[in-house]
Amino acid sequence: MRPTRPPVEATLSEPALLLLEDGRLFRGLRLGALGPAFGEVVFNTSMTGYQEILTDPSYAGQLVTMTYPLIGNYGVNREDEESEGPQAAGFVVREAARAPSSWRATGDLAGYLERHGVVGIRDVDTRALTRHIRAEGAMRGVISPADADLEGLRARVLEHPRMEGLDLACGVSTERRYEVGASGAERFRVIAYDFGVKAHSPRLLAERGCRVTVIPARTTAQEIVAEAPDGLFISNGPGDPAAVREAAEAIRRLSADGVPVFGICLGHQLIARAFGAQTYKLPFGHHGANHPVERLGHGTVEITSQNHGFAVRAGQGDAVAGAPGLRVSHVNLYDQTIEGIEHTELPVFSVQYHPEAAPGPHDSLYLFDRFVSLMEASRS
Numbered sequence: 001m002r003p004t005r006p007p008v009e010a011t012l013s014e015p016a017l018l019l020l021e022d023g024r025l026f027r028g029l030r031l032g033a034l035g036p037a038f039g040e041v042v043f044n045t046s047m048t049g050y051q052e053i054l055t056d057p058s059y060a061g062q063l064v065t066m067t068y069p070l071i072g073n074y075g076v077n078r079e080d081e082e083s084e085g086p087q088a089a090g091f092v093v094r095e096a097a098r099a100p101s102s103w104r105a106t107g108d109l110a111g112y113l114e115r116h117g118v119v120g121i122r123d124v125d126t127r128a129l130t131r132h133i134r135a136e137g138a139m140r141g142v143i144s145p146a147d148a149d150l151e152g153l154r155a156r157v158l159e160h161p162r163m164e165g166l167d168l169a170c171g172v173s174t175e176r177r178y179e180v181g182a183s184g185a186e187r188f189r190v191i192a193y194d195f196g197v198k199a200h201s202p203r204l205l206a207e208r209g210c211r212v213t214v215i216p217a218r219t220t221a222q223e224i225v226a227e228a229p230d231g232l233f234i235s236n237g238p239g240d241p242a243a244v245r246e247a248a249e250a251i252r253r254l255s256a257d258g259v260p261v262f263g264i265c266l267g268h269q270l271i272a273r274a275f276g277a278q279t280y281k282l283p284f285g286h287h288g289a290n291h292p293v294e295r296l297g298h299g300t301v302e303i304t305s306q307n308h309g310f311a312v313r314a315g316q317g318d319a320v321a322g323a324p325g326l327r328v329s330h331v332n333l334y335d336q337t338i339e340g341i342e343h344t345e346l347p348v349f350s351v352q353y354h355p356e357a358a359p360g361p362h363d364s365l366y367l368f369d370r371f372v373s374l375m376e377a378s379r380s
Contacts, residue, residue: 015030015146015147016031016143016144016146017145018124018129018142019144019154019157020041020157021158025150026121027124027146029121031109031113032119032120033118035119035143036119036142036144036145036153037063037090037118038140038160039088039090039141039160040061040062040138040140040163040309041065041129041139042062042063042064042065042284043064043129044288045067045068045287045289046290046305048289049359049360050071050072051076052082052198052358052359053066053088053307054087054088054091054113055080055084056087056196056236056307057083057196057197058237058238058265059089059307060087060168060171060172060239061163061239062090062238063090063092063142064090064287065092065124067126067288069094070094070095071094071096072093072096072100073097073100074104074105075108075109076107076112077106078106082198082199083172085116086112086116090121091118092120092122092143093121093122094123096120137284138283138284138309140160141157142156163239163281163309164240166239166243168196168237169195169196169237169266170195170217170244172237173195173196174214177215177216177219178214179211180203180206181206182206182210184209186209187209187210187372188231188375189210189213189227189231190205190212190213190232191224192205192213192232192233192234193217193233193246194217195217195234196236196238197214198235198356200356200358201233201264209372210230210372212233213227220249221250224250225253225254225257230259230260230378230379231259231375231378232254232259233262233267234263234267234271235266236265236267236307237265237266240279241269241270241279241310244266247267249274251274251348255343256346258346259347260347260348261348261349262349262371263350263351264355264367265307268350268351268352271341272323275320275323275325275326275348276322276324277312277321277322277326278322279311280310280311281310282308285308286306286308286332286334286337286353288306289359290361291305291306292332293330293339294330295329295330295340296329296331302330302363303363304339304354304355304361304363305353306353307354308353311352314336314338325344326341326343326344327341328340329342338352347374349367355368356368
């Protein structure tokens with residue numbers, strides 16, 4: 001007989017609201033902590049993986065709206081966390097499951113949010129909210145108890161900093177370096193710049209024989225070069241890549257010495273900027289686990305997991321604007337934005353999406369194998 005869990009009505013009955021900076025108001029019921037919570041409102045199209053999304057450091061400073069109508073149906077557990085706890089500033093859903101059904105569940109979504117102090121709201125018309133963001137662009141907002149003063153709330157929303165120009169990566173980075181040991185025989189030593197790394201990325205490298213040393217975002221290029229790693233991994237993370245000054249020198253110096261460099265998400269943008277490219281803010285970003293990406297020259301399309309609000313500016317053909325040493329390797333089939341780049345001479349490549357597949361899909365795991373192959377070639 002399966003153990004029963006108590007319903008989560010305690011945090012599902014109090015009126016709440018979501019107010020956007022343009023004055024658009026959505027009413028619902030409280031889910032999780034009391035609030036208020038401020039941030040950039042974005043929408044995610046994933047059908048599953050809500051716990052990985054909540055604990056993805058790339059969502060720092062954002063109020064995440066799930067477009068799938070039922071969230072929380074399989075509960076939460078420690079194994080699905082991508083960091084030490086939720087990183088999103090707030091959570092918006094249409095319907096929150098009252099009783100999770102999964103043998104893996106150790107708790108329910110509402111209790112998880114409340115325990116970690118994450119403000120949420122349910123019973124929101126997420127379809128209308130998503131259509132509004134698609135039409136008007138991602139914007140600042142607040143989740144608050146319903147009895148708050150709307151005029152005062154909106155004034156605070158307008159005072160909240162915009163995502164452009166924000167360096168949020170250093171705020172979610174580890175304070176101390178740590179290691180993830182290789183699974184089986186150790187083949188390579190990889191330094192991983194933590195700008196908001198998800199736990200699954202070092203694990204995938206470890207499965208391929210890499211001992212991964214995860215380092216704080218403020219680590220200098222001199223320190224990294226002195227350690228003579230076999231490879232450099234630049235992680236995902238939140239905020240504006242133009243505001244992150246770290247990593248550029250390390251990327252250029254190590255790659256010039258033949259050390260392979262692999263970046264994802266924010267790391268992709270930082271690699272592009274290190275070689276002269278520009279980045280810009282997308283209207284509403286790419287957030288979800290179902291984005292089609294073409295791998296140029298291979299005749300294949302990957303279904304990818306994405307979470308980013310900025311992109312690398314394209315040039316003519318497969319060129320990257322401002323970066324003659326780079327070329328485009330992957331393209332988003334929704335809007336033709338750059339999804340991957342590679343250097344024409346150096347062992348450097350990156351993708352805009354999340355190949356670590358947490359949550360899936362698994363179409364892009366080959367990128368970790370490519371990184372290992374480059375380290376093998378560099379060593380030989």
